Amino acid sequence: MNTFFKLLFILLFSASPLFGKNKIDGVWHASFTVMGQAMLLDLTVKPGAKEAFISNPEMEMAQQIPCADVLLKKNNFSFKIPFIGLSFKGKYFPKGDSIVGSMDQNGITWEVHFYRTVQQKNKVKRPQTPKEPFPYEVQEVSFQNPKDNVQIFGTFTYPINKESNYPIVFLASGSGPQDRNCTLLGHQSFLLIADQLARAGIATFRFDDRGAGESKANYSLASLSDFVSDLTVSIDYFAQDDQFKQHKFGLLGHSEGGMHIMSAFKQSNHPIDFMIFLAACGVSGKEVLIQQQYEMPLAEGLSEEIALWNKALFQGLSERVLAESDLVKCEFNLIAFLKEMYAKAPTGAISDAMNEDSFIANNAAFLNNKWGREFLSFEPASYLKEMNVPMLALFGSKDMQVNPLINSNGFKNALSPQQLANSTIKILPNLNHLFQQCTVCSFKEYGDLEETMAPVLFEEIIPFILRQ
Secondary structure: OOOOOOOHHHOOOOOOOOOOOOOOOEEEEEEEEEOOEEEEEEEEEOOOOOOEEEEOOOOOOOOOEEOEEEEEEOOEEEEEEHHHOEEEEEEEEOOOOEEEEEEEEOOEEEEEEEEOOOOOOOOOOOOOOOOOOOOOEEEEEEEEEOOOOEEEEEEEEEOOOOOOOOOEEEEEOOOOOOOOOOEEOOEEHHHHHHHHHHHOOOEEEEEOOOOOOOOOOOHHHOOHHHHHHHHHHHHHHHHOOHHHOOOOEEEEEEOOHHHHHHHHHHHOOOOOOEEEEEOOOOOOHHHHHHHHHHHHHHHOOOOHHHHHHHHHHHHHHHHHHHHOOOHHHHHHHHHHHHHHHHHOOOOOOOOOOOOHHHHHHHHHOOOOOHHHHHHHHOOHHHHHOOOOOOEEEEEEOOOOOOOHHHHHHHHHHHOOHHHHHOEEEEEEOOEOOOOOEOOOOOHHHOOOOOOOOOHHHHHHHHHHHHHO
């Protein structure tokens, strides 16, 4: 699953004249890397240093974002942007013509140095990202989901030997709007999976989530059942092609994608021959979310008090969303609850830049929608017990988003002895939620790690598929 930080990557365009030399007013430029994302940022300080704006120079024709609480005192300079929980604190050096400090957003802190001169964007190392030429075929595919006329855009990667009955694996991504490559923090995990499987003689189809990549659909209106529908339509598209009639079909889902493939297995008009689960939920979505929101603060080095408050926050949100289906009534209940939780938040639980209004705005709508209710109420056991095909379920021992022990046991408890004999359920040592070999093993570290996915993952997946 994905964490729900609203990072600074949406920033917009900047254009302003420079002002006097050795004065803080004017345009400043910064280049930095945060969580594996290389970014450029412009800061415009108005004369008197009472107003400031930030913007992304890479975006054209976009507005500047106003800063709040802009303060310059004895060369100490700071500002906040409450609606995204962002703050900056630094020191202005007139002689060096720089502003040196750090930004913080929801507990994520990184260094930012502003200069008068335009900065070059940092380069992020991703050595596993596949590069052409490829020893396999790559085909862009597009078709329509007739259920709601949504166009699906994806990539079919397959071995060069077209005459062989190679297996075809359909990939389902986790929470959040993901493109077909599952691009996250500079990593492209599904692109890597497609590459590694194709080199082993296995085909894959991966596609853009609604509202991501080439998709023109609205992600905010999409439900979990919509994502499942897109997956089942994809299976049907290939199944109706005569050239694939002798090919075995398998499904692979990461995180929430595990829910998608469980549902698709049940709904598909074409038989599925094998299933692969990566860090998938083995217990209800509600249980996974609440446990995740306790473990994540601890992994980030925060206190037990903050972790328990965060757990209570998401438990309260989940319970209220499931108890009231009317969106308006539910929103009223959520706002009252969020005000209560804001008032009792321990020091350090909420970013200093986030006020009560922005705290409520960031949390009230997260689960109060069709997707949220479907996710929270999803019970994997009811799907797993009906699967009579080989299954591979892998978890990372350092995963703090989908607890490996709780969820692997969820799989084991749901499956019959006969199913277990035909399945492999493993916890891979020292891997995080993205199956990277980790050191700190926190959410913040995902983008800092150069590795996209550990080789040991493919040592499990590829032989499993080829045995089917």
